[in-house]
Amino acid sequence: MISPITPPDVFESDGCEHPSYACCCHGWRSEIPYGMVNSPDSYHERVKDYSPDRIAPFNSANKRSPQARKIEQQLLIQRLDLRPGQRVLDTGSGGGYLVDGFPKSLRDTGTIICSDASEHFIATVPKPFLPIVCGMDAFPLSRDSMDRVCNLAGLHHVEYKDRFFREAARVLKSGGLIAVADVRSGTRPARWLNGPVDRFTDIGHDGMFVAEGEFSALLEKAGFSEIEEKHEIYPWSFEGWEELVDFCRDLFRLAKATREDIEAALEECLVITRDREAVTLEWELTYATGRIPE
Numbered sequence: 001m002i003s004p005i006t007p008p009d010v011f012e013s014d015g016c017e018h019p020s021y022a023c024c025c026h027g028w029r030s031e032i033p034y035g036m037v038n039s040p041d042s043y044h045e046r047v048k049d050y051s052p053d054r055i056a057p058f059n060s061a062n063k064r065s066p067q068a069r070k071i072e073q074q075l076l077i078q079r080l081d082l083r084p085g086q087r088v089l090d091t092g093s094g095g096g097y098l099v100d101g102f103p104k105s106l107r108d109t110g111t112i113i114c115s116d117a118s119e120h121f122i123a124t125v126p127k128p129f130l131p132i133v134c135g136m137d138a139f140p141l142s143r144d145s146m147d148r149v150c151n152l153a154g155l156h157h158v159e160y161k162d163r164f165f166r167e168a169a170r171v172l173k174s175g176g177l178i179a180v181a182d183v184r185s186g187t188r189p190a191r192w193l194n195g196p197v198d199r200f201t202d203i204g205h206d207g208m209f210v211a212e213g214e215f216s217a218l219l220e221k222a223g224f225s226e227i228e229e230k231h232e233i234y235p236w237s238f239e240g241w242e243e244l245v246d247f248c249r250d251l252f253r254l255a256k257a258t259r260e261d262i263e264a265a266l267e268e269c270l271v272i273t274r275d276r277e278a279v280t281l282e283w284e285l286t287y288a289t290g291r292i293p294e
């Protein structure tokens with residue numbers, strides 16, 4: 001369990017014996033009228049396989065090659081319209097790659113909460129971010145307590161995506177913004193993840209990707225307005241081929257593959273461009289935003 005932190009007033013207190021900012025019991029007692037109260041999302045079962053050894057390569061890939069996913073990160077951050085002093089909830093944070101790119105003015109003055117169902121991932125989130133262990137279907141946070149909610153590349157693990165959007169709408173203040181980005185079904189990244197990544201990782205990969213328009217429909221159903229959805233295609237950039245292969249091996253935890261397996265699968269599934277300066281891998285995600293009506 002992560003070490004306790006001093007919770008700001010945004011955390012719910014409902015008599016649970018666990019510290020509310022470090023437990024996910026609250027989900028199943030939430031005020032949200034879930035249709036399937038006793039059906040936790042399938043990811044909650046997988047979390048037990050997320051050992052410290054399994055999450056370490058993901059974090060080290062992002063740390064070793066911080067420029068690789070920079071455009072992907074900034075495309076989401078731009079959509080969040082971040083301001084000093086705001087309260088921001090990042091969900092499915094992993095080791096905190098997205099919040100690491102937040103502007104210093106917000107990091108110095110705001111409250112940035114990182115949440116993930118994996119306590120081992122959350123234990124690696126650096127200060128000053130506030131770590132909480134919880135699913136994407138229930139946040140132990142008060143209603144109307146957040147200015148922003150975000151998610152980068154976590155929703156393809158979530159079966160009941162409508163619960164995430166309902167929870168986000170509950171914790172966001174009026175005028176608050178949500179921004180999410182994830183893999184679209186039928187794209188090269190979707191085939192890569194449920195193909196070679198599924199075969200070459202210890203626990204497989206069964207991504208539940210989004211269809212065109214799905215984010216918009218989910219946002220509308222949860223009560224968001226000013227909805228925008230756009231599919232973005234951009235490069236992941238590396239200094240050379242070796243760096244690209246190392247990055248993919250570790251980010252996707254391809255422990256069952258030889259280097260040759262990884263190289264062949266990358267060439268086969270994804271678009272790779274080499275020039276004198278750099279090697280790039282084409283990646284793509286669907287980005288979507290919405291606002292809680294004032």
Ligand SMILES: C[S@@+](CC[C@H](N)C(=O)[O-])C[C@H]1O[C@@H](n2cnc3c(N)ncnc32)[C@H](O)[C@@H]1O
Nearest residue numbers: 043092093094097116117118135136152154157
């Ligand atoms: C591909 S990683 C993305 C991490 C980080 N957002 C990034 O872009 O580097 C997906 C993350 O979502 C988390 N996750 C997946 N399903 C979840 C769920 N149902 N509830 C909470 N976290 C979940 C995983 O533990 C993992 O940290």
